[in-house]
Amino acid sequence: MGVERSGSKIVKFYVPLAFYLIFLLFPFYWMTITTFKSDQELYNLKLDPFFIHSPTINHVVELFTQTIFLRWMANTFFVAIMATAISLAASLLAAYAIQRLRFKTAGPTGVAIFLGYLIPQTILFIPLATIIFKFGLWDSLWALILIYPTFLIPFCTWLLMGYFKSIPKEMEECAMIDGASRIKIFRRIILPLCLPGVLSAGIFCFTLSWNEYLYALSFISTTAKKTVAVGLVTELVRGDVYHWGALMAGALCASVPVALVYSFFVENYVAGMTGALKE
Amino acid sequence: MDTVAASETAPGWGGLRQRFSRAMENPTFLGFLFVAPAELLLLIFLAYPFLLGLWLGFTNTILGGKGEFVGFNNYAYLLSDPTFRLAVFNSFFYTVVAVILKAVLGIGLAVVLNRDFRSKGLVRAIVLLPWIIPTALSAICFWWLFDSTFSGISWLLIKLGIIDHFIDFLGTPWNARWSLVAANVWRGIPFFTIGLLAGLQTVSQDLYEAAEIDGAGSWKKFRKITLPLLTPLLTVVTVFSTIWTFADFQLVWIITKGGPASATHIFGTLSYERAMQGGRFGEGAAVSNFMLPILVICVLIAFIFLRKED
Numbered sequence: 001m002g003v004e005r006s007g008s009k010i011v012k013f014y015v016p017l018a019f020y021l022i023f024l025l026f027p028f029y030w031m032t033i034t035t036f037k038s039d040q041e042l043y044n045l046k047l048d049p050f051f052i053h054s055p056t057i058n059h060v061v062e063l064f065t066q067t068i069f070l071r072w073m074a075n076t077f078f079v080a081i082m083a084t085a086i087s088l089a090a091s092l093l094a095a096y097a098i099q100r101l102r103f104k105t106a107g108p109t110g111v112a113i114f115l116g117y118l119i120p121q122t123i124l125f126i127p128l129a130t131i132i133f134k135f136g137l138w139d140s141l142w143a144l145i146l147i148y149p150t151f152l153i154p155f156c157t158w159l160l161m162g163y164f165k166s167i168p169k170e171m172e173e174c175a176m177i178d179g180a181s182r183i184k185i186f187r188r189i190i191l192p193l194c195l196p197g198v199l200s201a202g203i204f205c206f207t208l209s210w211n212e213y214l215y216a217l218s219f220i221s222t223t224a225k226k227t228v229a230v231g232l233v234t235e236l237v238r239g240d241v242y243h244w245g246a247l248m249a250g251a252l253c254a255s256v257p258v259a260l261v262y263s264f265f266v267e268n269y270v271a272g273m274t275g276a277l278k279e
Numbered sequence: 280m281d282t283v284a285a286s287e288t289a290p291g292w293g294g295l296r297q298r299f300s301r302a303m304e305n306p307t308f309l310g311f312l313f314v315a316p317a318e319l320l321l322l323i324f325l326a327y328p329f330l331l332g333l334w335l336g337f338t339n340t341i342l343g344g345k346g347e348f349v350g351f352n353n354y355a356y357l358l359s360d361p362t363f364r365l366a367v368f369n370s371f372f373y374t375v376v377a378v379i380l381k382a383v384l385g386i387g388l389a390v391v392l393n394r395d396f397r398s399k400g401l402v403r404a405i406v407l408l409p410w411i412i413p414t415a416l417s418a419i420c421f422w423w424l425f426d427s428t429f430s431g432i433s434w435l436l437i438k439l440g441i442i443d444h445f446i447d448f449l450g451t452p453w454n455a456r457w458s459l460v461a462a463n464v465w466r467g468i469p470f471f472t473i474g475l476l477a478g479l480q481t482v483s484q485d486l487y488e489a490a491e492i493d494g495a496g497s498w499k500k501f502r503k504i505t506l507p508l509l510t511p512l513l514t515v516v517t518v519f520s521t522i523w524t525f526a527d528f529q530l531v532w533i534i535t536k537g538g539p540a541s542a543t544h545i546f547g548t549l550s551y552e553r554a555m556q557g558g559r560f561g562e563g564a565a566v567s568n569f570m571l572p573i574l575v576i577c578v579l580i581a582f583i584f585l586r587k588e589d
Contacts, residue, residue: 012497016391017402020384020468024409027465030431031420042429049431086320094317103310113317116325118578120526122547123567126554127331128324130340150325153317181300182309211413213529214547218555229415233533244423251416262411266404269411274477 034248035059042245059245060253069250071224072231077257079141079216079227080209083148087205088198090149091156096186098157099164100172110161117154121214124150132219143219144227148209155208156201159272163197164190200272203265210258228254335564342558353565363566366544370570372456373545374525377463382517384464385471386509390501392472393479403473410469418533421462425449425534452542455535459543462530467523471516478512479505511584518581525573546570 034042036055041047063069097103098110128147137143167190175185191198216227223235232250236243262269302308336353340346357363392403409417424430425448433445448458482505490500506513528547531537537544537552544552546566554563 013391013394013396016387020388020391021402021405024406024465024468027417027420027424028408028412030424031417034423045429045434049429049434090317090320093313097310097313101306101310101313103307106310109314109318113321115578116321118522118574118581119325119329120522120547120570120574122526122528122550123332123570123574124325124328126550126560126564126567127328127335129555130335130560131324131328131331133343146320147324149320153321157317182304182306207411211415213413213415214551217532218551229413229419233415233419242423244426244429247419248423251419255412255416258411258413259408262407263404266400266407269407270403270473273473 031248031252034245035252037245039245059249062243062246063249063253066246067231067235067250068224069228069231069253072226072228073254073257075141075225076210076227076229076254079144079148080206082145083152083209084202084205086145087149087152087156088202091153091160091201092191092198094153095157095160095164096190099161100169100190101182110157113154113157115154116150117158121151121212125214125218128215129218138219139221139225141220141225144212144216147215147219148212151212152205152208156205159201159204160194160197163194167193196268196271199265200268203261203269204272206261207258332564333568335561336568337565338561340560340564342554342560346561349561353562354569357562357565357569362541362544363549365542366546366549366566367569369456369543370525370545373460373463373527373531374521377460377467377524378517378521380460380464381467381471381520382513385468385516386475386513388468388472389475389479390505392476403476407469407473409466410473414466415529415533417466418462418530421458421465421530422449422534425458449535450539452539455539455543459531459534462534463524463527466530467520470520474516475509475512478509482508514584515581518577518584522574522577525577526570 033050033052036052036057036059038054038056038058041053047053094109094113098106098113132138132143132147135143137146171189171193172185175189180188211229212227213229216230220226220230223231226234228250232247232254236247236250335346337348337350338346339349339352388406392399392406396402424432427447427450428445430445430448432448433442436442437445447454449455486504487500490504495503526547527545528551531543531545531548532551535543537548546569550563550566552563553566554560557563
């Protein structure tokens with residue numbers, strides 16, 4: 001019985017799990033080994049491509065010396081941080097107002113903001129291009145900083161509304177009886193209590209901003225102003241010459257900040273994702 | 280009481296301060312004030328461009344120029360354009376096949392993970408990686424992985440004796456379409472898995488035990504207990520995934536650029552090519568607008584289900 005049980009556990013659990021993990025991790029493995037292979041090895045079909053035979057950091061050096069990779073990273077970081085800050089501030093206020101102040105049009109406002117989340121970027125980027133041009137923001141990182149909140153705010157507001165819902169109303173009412181103003185209640189009671197929610201929302205904003213591609217590709221044309229994903233593809237592919245080693249090194253290095261943020265806050269991330277789905 | 284407090288603290292400003300602090304206690308006023316920043320940003324950079332896009336589709340606007348109203352010319356032209364027709368087919372193929380595969384494989388992984396085992400947290404974190412890592416970057420990786428001469432996939436399949444020559448993944452239309460679907464499925468599985476795992480954990484173990492006593496097998500338990508209880512959550516996850524897949528851009532643009540010979544364009548990439556590369560904003564907007572009916576249907580489904588949940 002015991003043997004049979006563990007046997008069925010291997011078939012039903014370990015085998016499928018291994019299959020999934022190999023499938024999901026293989027591209028990252030491929031990315032990593034390509035980064036640390038020499039060009040001779042990379043383009044030699046006689047060698048087993050799944051192992052590194054003589055590791056080298058030449059591609060990483062190439063990435064950092066032949067391209068302005070660090071500049072792209074800094075641009076991406078700047079845009080992500082600014083867009084996150086703007087979105088968090090706006091979403092916190094909006095979510096609190098919709099969930100707690102219960103003003104007349106609170107319900108429709110919440111629905112309208114949520115609807116914004118469902119309009120994809122591929123529908124918006126062309127008219128946005130003309131608007132940015134009119135505003136004189138063409139080829140400026142500020143265009144991205146102002147536009148990214150349009151897909152961050154709807155999500156964050158929705159997520160934070162769920163958190164506000166979970167804070168008991170009695171706490172606010174007690175404070176109000178004690179003579180505290182709405183603003184004071186918001187700052188002293190609500191904000192500290194929904195800090196985990198703010199953290200989840202912030203991590204989402206940061207990773208979503210870091211991942212954005214279409215707007216950054218469409219609205220930025222100067223090489224020195226590009227974000228990292230756009231910069232890599234446009235600068236490391238010249239005509240038919242692909243610098244695969246450096247490209248993979250770039251993809252790997254550019255993923256690190258997101259992976260780091262994510263690894264520290266996995267629980268918040270998962271909670272945010274499932275929380276938002278349930279709302 | 281407010282009057283007393285206000286006049287005591289600031290005698291000169293009494294009237295103004297009092298009116299201000301009273302306004303700040305008024306939920307309606309404060310509500311509008313708090314919602315204003317979010318609404319302004321969304322109005323200027325979301326609602327306005329959305330409406331402008333509808334209008335642009337009816338004009339012959341070009342890059343840096345003023346356009347004139349041309350009625351349904353763009354739409355009529357597109358419907359007669361073989362590249363556009365192929366893009367419509369590709370969009371549906373890409374969406375339907377990828378979403379079905381993501382749902383099946385995603386549920387499968389969620390069921391596998393829905394038990395207690397050591398390092399469950401770590402495995403869950405690893406599973407989410409494809410979703411976390413910027414798609415543009417993993418797309419570059421797939422582009423290289425689909426290389427016609429140096430792909431590790433081809434190498435392995437040859438070693439295993441399954442094929443006898445390297446696969447030209449992105450060289451023929453059908454190979455390229457399936458390659459794109461594979462990359463999209465890889466990226467989307469975690470969303471289904473993690474989204475559904477939360478739902479699975481709320482299913483009571485008693486139900487399974489009762490079913491076991493009645494002699495139900497694994498498949499039957501899954502069909503009769505797990506799936507029905509997951510349906511509401513599964514609908515929401517599927518609708519979101521459908522919207523994102525249908526309106527995708529970056530995976531396709533980076534891996535194939537719509538090629539070979541414009542055979543793998545979807546709505547997003549074709550409208551980018553027509554507008555940003557060709558400079559024909561009106562036509563590009565019209566391509567995007569063709570997505571709207573499908574998206575509206577998805578949004579309606581999402582809404583009906585979200586409302587029901589409430």
